[in-house]
Amino acid sequence: MAAPLPRDFYARPTLTVARELLGARLVRILDGLRLAGIITETEAYIGETDLGCHARAGRTRRTEVMYGPPGRAYVYFTYGMHWCLNVVTEADGFPAAVLIRAIRPVEGIEVIAARRQGRDTQGPAKLTQALGIDGAHNGADLCSLTGGLWIEAGEPVPDQAVTTGPRVGLYTVPEPWKSQPWRFLAHLA
């Protein structure tokens, strides 16, 4: 029944993973209830040379998880109040990840709506708030059922329903990194 995507899925080029995560199902077991949403927006962050990536600072306490094996969660805290969820990609030792930026709720919709007080789940900090994801999940293995957080295969999104564009919020990042079209959006029916 529950079948997390295997580690091989994540051990690939980050842009490939970011593209293929569109349409996949992000699952969270919260208080024994299953909550889930279809991933509709992602962004790729690729290595120390990508000046938009946190790993540009090298290996630090914060970025440590990105240097580890693929298929783990990289959850970071920002703006003094928000958590953002990434999945670690590429080979063990290479720091890269995909930021999950938006979901469409499909399971546990009422719980999600209550947690969001009726507001939407389109935004990286909105979906973590909706699903109860925070720093406790940093480093969690998404290829296992034990952490209460994983991703399952979903309906593939055809190319014609995908658009790309620059990553969001990189105001002070220099070119060409600021404008790389490493953001992926799924336009579902």
Place this chain on the structure above:
DNA sequence: AGCACGATGCTCT
């Protein structure tokens, strides 16, 4: 529908 702004605290220099 769009823009400006304040909240709020961790991380790295």
Place this chain on the structure above:
DNA sequence: GAGCATCGTGCTT
């Protein structure tokens, strides 16, 4: 001490 991979509100058009 500066900057931040954001969000919600409130005000303007």
